[in-house]
Amino acid sequence: MKKRFILTALFFLFALGDIMAQCAMCRATVGSNLSEGRNTIGTGLNFGILYLLVIPYLIVGLGVFFYIRAAKQRLKEHAVI
Incomplete structure (x- = not known):
């Protein structure tokens, strides 16, 4: 049981970089679309979240x-x- 917990914790620790990268990509996409006056992607992204x-x-x-x-x-x- 303890071994499984440690392996799971290590997996999430190493996957954290990929998770945080997605947030930056979404933020950049929404920011560029809102600055151009289009709000459709921002609304869809909020629904997805x-x-x-x-x-x-x-x-x-x-x-x-x-x-x-x-x-x-x-x-x-x-x-x-």
Whole structure:
């Protein structure tokens, strides 16, 4: 378990440079489009950021929901017997 955690931490540490590079590219694209008077890419980019923000919370929320539902069903089955 500890080995897996260390490997995961190292992976994210080495991937951090690539992640930060993407932010600079997006910022430059939006800045150049806004200075030219076009706002369509900025709006689409903001929608994409919100989409990427919501998906992990949705996945975790659904996982918790199904876990709680299964736990309640197990409690009902044990109470009947």
